[in-house]
Amino acid sequence: xxxxxxxxxxxxxLARAPDERTGFxxxxxxxxxxxxxxxxxxxxAHSASEGFLEPVVPDFASRELGPYRLIExxxxxxxxxxxxxERRDGAFxxxxxxxxxxxxxxxxxxxxxxxxERQFLAWLEHPNIARVLDGGSTAEGQPYVVMEYVDGERIxxxxxxxxxxxxxxxxxxxxxxxxxxxxHRALIIHRDIKPANVxxxxxxxxxxxxxxxxxxxxxxxxGAATQAGSGPMTPDYASPExxxxxxxxxxxDVYTLGLVLYELLAxxxxxxxxxxxxxxFARRVTSEMPTRPSARVDAASLALSPRAxxxxxxxxxxxxxxxxxxxxxxxxxxxxxxxxxFGDDLARWLDNRPVVARSPSVGYRTLKFVRRNRLPVAAxxxxxxxxxxxxxTAAMQARVAREEAERAQRANRFLLSxxxxxxxxxxxxxxxxxxxLDRAAGDIPTQFANQPRLEADxxxxxxxxxxxxxxxxxxxxxxxxAEQLRSDQGGKALAETLDSLAMLDWSRGRYDVAEQRLQxxxxxxxxxxxxxxxxxILNDYGTLLNELGRYAESRPLFERALAxxxxxxxxxxxxxxxxxxxxxxxxxxxxxxxxxxxAYVVSRRELEGVLSTRHPDIxxxxxxxxAALRDMGRNGExxxxxxxxxxxxxxxxxxxxxxxxxxxxxxxxxxxxxxRAEDARAAIDTALANAPRAFDPNNQTLGHVHxxxxxxxxxxxxxxxxxxxxxxxxxxxxxxDTVEEGRRERTEAFIREAEAKRSEAxx
Amino acid sequence: xxxSGAITLLLKxxxxxxxxxxxxxxxxVYAELRALAARYLSAERAGHTLSPTALVHEAYLRLVDDPxxxxxxxxxxxxxxxxxxxxxxxxxxxxxxxxxxxxxxxxEQITLSALADDRDxxxxxxxxxxxxxxxxxxxxxxxVKVVELRYFAGLEMGDIAELLDxxxxxxxxxxxxxxxxxxxxxx
Numbered sequence: 001x002x003x004x005x006x007x008x009x010x011x012x013x014l015a016r017a018p019d020e021r022t023g024f025x026x027x028x029x030x031x032x033x034x035x036x037x038x039x040x041x042x043x044x045a046h047s048a049s050e051g052f053l054e055p056v057v058p059d060f061a062s063r064e065l066g067p068y069r070l071i072e073x074x075x076x077x078x079x080x081x082x083x084x085x086e087r088r089d090g091a092f093x094x095x096x097x098x099x100x101x102x103x104x105x106x107x108x109x110x111x112x113x114x115x116x117e118r119q120f121l122a123w124l125e126h127p128n129i130a131r132v133l134d135g136g137s138t139a140e141g142q143p144y145v146v147m148e149y150v151d152g153e154r155i156x157x158x159x160x161x162x163x164x165x166x167x168x169x170x171x172x173x174x175x176x177x178x179x180x181x182x183x184h185r186a187l188i189i190h191r192d193i194k195p196a197n198v199x200x201x202x203x204x205x206x207x208x209x210x211x212x213x214x215x216x217x218x219x220x221x222x223g224a225a226t227q228a229g230s231g232p233m234t235p236d237y238a239s240p241e242x243x244x245x246x247x248x249x250x251x252x253d254v255y256t257l258g259l260v261l262y263e264l265l266a267x268x269x270x271x272x273x274x275x276x277x278x279x280x281f282a283r284r285v286t287s288e289m290p291t292r293p294s295a296r297v298d299a300a301s302l303a304l305s306p307r308a309x310x311x312x313x314x315x316x317x318x319x320x321x322x323x324x325x326x327x328x329x330x331x332x333x334x335x336x337x338x339x340x341x342f343g344d345d346l347a348r349w350l351d352n353r354p355v356v357a358r359s360p361s362v363g364y365r366t367l368k369f370v371r372r373n374r375l376p377v378a379a380x381x382x383x384x385x386x387x388x389x390x391x392x393t394a395a396m397q398a399r400v401a402r403e404e405a406e407r408a409q410r411a412n413r414f415l416l417s418x419x420x421x422x423x424x425x426x427x428x429x430x431x432x433x434x435x436x437l438d439r440a441a442g443d444i445p446t447q448f449a450n451q452p453r454l455e456a457d458x459x460x461x462x463x464x465x466x467x468x469x470x471x472x473x474x475x476x477x478x479x480x481x482a483e484q485l486r487s488d489q490g491g492k493a494l495a496e497t498l499d500s501l502a503m504l505d506w507s508r509g510r511y512d513v514a515e516q517r518l519q520x521x522x523x524x525x526x527x528x529x530x531x532x533x534x535x536x537i538l539n540d541y542g543t544l545l546n547e548l549g550r551y552a553e554s555r556p557l558f559e560r561a562l563a564x565x566x567x568x569x570x571x572x573x574x575x576x577x578x579x580x581x582x583x584x585x586x587x588x589x590x591x592x593x594x595x596x597x598x599a600y601v602v603s604r605r606e607l608e609g610v611l612s613t614r615h616p617d618i619x620x621x622x623x624x625x626x627a628a629l630r631d632m633g634r635n636g637e638x639x640x641x642x643x644x645x646x647x648x649x650x651x652x653x654x655x656x657x658x659x660x661x662x663x664x665x666x667x668x669x670x671x672x673x674x675x676r677a678e679d680a681r682a683a684i685d686t687a688l689a690n691a692p693r694a695f696d697p698n699n700q701t702l703g704h705v706h707x708x709x710x711x712x713x714x715x716x717x718x719x720x721x722x723x724x725x726x727x728x729x730x731x732x733x734x735x736x737d738t739v740e741e742g743r744r745e746r747t748e749a750f751i752r753e754a755e756a757k758r759s760e761a762x763x
Numbered sequence: 764x765x766x767s768g769a770i771t772l773l774l775k776x777x778x779x780x781x782x783x784x785x786x787x788x789x790x791x792v793y794a795e796l797r798a799l800a801a802r803y804l805s806a807e808r809a810g811h812t813l814s815p816t817a818l819v820h821e822a823y824l825r826l827v828d829d830p831x832x833x834x835x836x837x838x839x840x841x842x843x844x845x846x847x848x849x850x851x852x853x854x855x856x857x858x859x860x861x862x863x864x865x866x867x868x869x870x871e872q873i874t875l876s877a878l879a880d881d882r883d884x885x886x887x888x889x890x891x892x893x894x895x896x897x898x899x900x901x902x903x904x905x906x907v908k909v910v911e912l913r914y915f916a917g918l919e920m921g922d923i924a925e926l927l928d929x930x931x932x933x934x935x936x937x938x939x940x941x942x943x944x945x946x947x948x949x950x
Contacts, residue, residue: 004901004902007902007940007944010940010943011936011940014936014939014940015936041947042943042944042947043943045943045944045946045947045950046939046942046943048946049942049943049945049946049947052942052945052946053910053913053914053942053945053946054913054914235950276950281950
């Protein structure tokens with residue numbers, strides 16, 4: 001493109017008022033997209049480059065500013081030089097920091113507005129905020145602000161030096177949130193939160209620097225104090241709306257708080273700029289969510305030993321991942337509504353209470369079959385059938401009165417007829433099944449008038465069916481009505497509906513409500529003799545706690561469920577195997593890897609006793625067991641388990657299913673790492689051959705599989721092939737707008753490494 | 764030092780419009796800046812972030828330091844120094860590159876202060892900056908002069924406007940346009 005043309009257009013736009021510039025460029029560029037984008041990129045660089053290349057005028061030493069004497073320069077900040085200073089008159093034994101802005105002042109109106117802004121800041125008093133004391137302008141016309149001098153260390157460096165664990169970091173960070181929250185209440189936005197602006201004193205108190213300074217100083221040199229988006233900012237710590245030049249609200253601070261917390265927990269920035277140009281970096285920040293912090297822990301920068309790394313990751317996994325990512329949502333409306341809400345969720349995490357932040361994948365472990373295996377067509381039908389049959393056997397097993405058995409049979413008949421009405425050949429099974437459920441729900445009032453118990457049973461069953469189809473609103477309507485109908489019916493039935501409602505809340509990310517419901521359900525069944533229901537609720541509660549990473553609490557629940565199942569003849573053996581599998585998962589989470597592995601073995605034997613050896617539940621057990629073995633460094637033993645898991649998946653879903661291809665390429669990598677070169681080659685060749693049919697050409701996983709193939713080639717000593725495959729991966733990434741954080745960089749680094757190896761070998 | 768008086772005289776002749784004075788002044792300024800840069804950029808100061816402005820100011824103090832000098836003469840010195848400063852940094856970077864040839868893959872940067880960045884990430888590659896300025900020069904040589912006077916010599920906008928005989932507003936806009944261009948080029 002003609003870069004100079006874009007520069008001219010940008011220059012012409014600068015002559016206009018700030019809020020007209022974008023429109024002007026769009027108009028002038030017409031349909032020349034290249035020109036428009038070029039000029040808009042420069043416009044973005046214009047606001048981002050505030051302060052860039054500004055000279056640091058050095059001869060302030062021994063200078064005086066108002067009642068202050070400058071002692072020494074203590075650094076270069078975002079907008080100018082910062083000096084340590086003291087009062088000349090010795091009136092107070094107070095040392096202050098004075099920030100002198102590099103650019104000169106704007107017009108007198110701007111100065112007056114900025115002065116008002118500074119006065120405003122001076123009212124902001126909070127133990128965690130460095131106070132603004134005074135301000136003015138130098139003889140040369142450079143504005144300055146006098147602040148409380150803080151003798152502290154950057155928060156990230158402080159955490160490292162004191163080797164703070166995850167919990168202590170979160171606790172320390174809570175002070176930062178308190179400060180920001182207090183300022184927001186005073187209607188002041190920081191706009192430049194970053195680790196360099198968060199200091200910690202030797203006593204461990206957080207002090208936030210530069211509150212509102214950005215706006216104050218910006219206002220003085222640019223006039224409009226409320227100017228959207230523009231002004232000094234640090235690209236590495238900017239929010240999407242800052243890049244987009246939108247008006248800034250407190251949501252901007254919530255985002256940048258998220259960036260700081262991310263960095264404290266992962267040891268590296270949420271978005272690493274690497275060699276990206278500013279425009280590409282801005283595009284990423286405005287269009288992508290960062291990868292969850294637990295997946296990007298940098299042991300070296302956190303000074304973690306290799307042994308401590310897995311535990312640190314597990315600590316972040318789940319809740320903390322979700323909390324951080326909720327603060328880092330690209331759309332401001334999806335973030336925490338306030339710094340306070342962010343802080344409250346962290347407080348819940350610190351207290352081991354369920355957090356509000358939800359992840360898109362919650363609940364999959366309990367709504368097992370349908371969600372785990374992503375088989376919407378056949379599985380949803382099976383799920384409903386299982387409910388019908390389950391209702392019958394449960395009633396039987398509970399040795400209920402004859403009347404109740406009859407009631408169950410009538411409910412079954414109704415539900416079966418409902419399924420028969422679903423025509424699988426009309427428009428695919430899934431929609432018609434839902435249609436059938438809708439119709440059945442509509443029929444209930446006429447079918448079950450004056451039979452509240454039966455109505456409750458049917459609504460409960462239909463609600464569960466909706467739940468397994470992820471029709472949460474419909475499920476909620478039915479289950480809440482069932483709860484109401486069962487409320488005077490007492491113990492077990494009500495507990496079962498509460499359990500289902502809890503699963504629903506879980507799916508909605510309302511963990512605290514789910515937990516309350518499960519506790520209520522437990523309280524209902526504990527005093528009565530209903531061991532099977534009790535075991536199921538214990539398991540569901542434990543699974544919720546597993547999801548929340550609260551393994552120490554979930555473990556005894558599974559152990560109790562297992563103890564009940566050992567003495568119960570009525571609980572199906574498969575349930576026992578599931579309890580044990582969940583216990584194994586908790587043990588893995590607690591780092592008791594050997595015990596976890598043993599439990600997986602027993603659970604698998606139990607599953608194999610009652611299920612087909614090709615059941616997807618067994619594939620999951622094998623996969624999770626392999627994960628535990630790999631964490632134990634026992635790659636060799638993980639291999640056969642992965643092989644079996646993959647065989648099952650290929651048989652169930654086909655070799656060209658994405659899940660089959662990715663797990664096969666992972667297996668190939670494990671082969672290569674244990675020296676089974678031939679197997680590794682065969683597996684990766686198959687994965688590569690099937691990949692084009694498994695993935696859409698715009699799916700980045702296609703690139704990941706090629707990258708895995710490159711890694712295998714390098715492990716096997718085939719450098720040329722490794723480079724070729726990695727370049728192929730890069731070219732796949734190159735045509736995509738969105739690629740997972742760090743992928744490109746890792747691939748590029750890999751190519752450099754491989755090239756270095758090749759020239760080493762050649763020399 | 765005896766140079767001081769000589770330079771003061773040269774500067775006065777320069778302000779009076781005598782262009783030959785420029786040719787005489789340059790080598791003196793250049794030599795001093797090189798000596799200072801070498802000292803600042805020497806190995807034992809690795810990691811030190813260099814402010815070109817500080818360097819030029821130091822050169823001024825060493826070479827001139829004449830309180831009686833009229834502001835316009837003082838400006839002449841900084842204008843001359845700014846042009847040379849850019850050259851000094853590029854020479855130094857090239858020399859360093861040459862010394863490292865055949866060695867590590869990474870080019871060592873001469874880190875210059877670039878305020879917009881975080882304290883930890885300070886640093887601009889002197890060669891990259893020079894290349895970007897050369898590119899900008901094709902489009903608009905005056906903007907490059909503004910950058911040199913502002914960034915390398917730390918002159919105020921008003922001084923720059925007077926030296927280049929343009930309005931203050933024009934100088935300011937030149938500066939902002941160039942700054943955005945360079946920021947993007949160096950990002």
